[in-house]
Amino acid sequence: MKYLLSAFVFVALLLGNSYGARAQTEITLLAPGPLGRETMDKLIAGFESKTGDKVKVTYGQGSRETPPYGTRQLVARGQALDVSIIFAPYPQAGASGNIDPKSATTIARLILGVTVKKGAPKPDISTPAAVKNTLLAAKSIVIVDPAQGTLGGEAMDALNKLGLAEQVKPKMKIVEGSQEAEALVAKGEVELFIGPQVSDRLRDGVDLLGGLPRGVSTPVDAVGYVSTHAKDPKAAKELLAYLRSPEAEAAYKAEGLEPAH
16 A cells, blocks of 8 residues: 555646646747737746746847847847747748648737827827828838738738828838837827737837727737757647637736737
């Protein structure tokens, strides 16, 4: 009986430490900055606490940590990361062979919105007609370069849907990333920024008006993949599953994103 009890205790310890067996595992994650860094930092902390693994995150799309490349370009260039989150569409990334297509997991959806300088008048963007009037009345507009990532392309699509692409072109400025665009708005150098609607964007100097109506812009899927060169595919899959969990969905909602479900 004594030996049997010891055996049970030993097995229980093994099961209880199933995560602990990978406590030293470091998972590298590539995430688009517009998902909201505060959101991702909170989720990463929750995952690390739950599993004992560590997550090292790199942000794409003109972040300070990387060259001004979007996540799609970084994946296509062969960035050696275990999990990559990409905004659709992503033909170059998908054709690169660097991500496992079977692991595709939509974790959230990003809504395009409009940002103004803090304290500035807040024009109406509640309907397509209101958005059109607001953009026509604006003295200047900034968007992210469509060649750098999905956000700029979505902003251009919205302008095309409204029939304004050519009309606003003379007063439109194109920059490499959302941070640069926000800085211009905060300094009063540009009146409106058509960019992501996430509360992480509510930084000093700017206010978010809200999201564009569905008739103007369609939410963009943020899709996570396990890399074909992942050091620990099992750990990478666990991270991806966590980023779609109910806990993660609650965090996305709080930050102005739409959950995948």
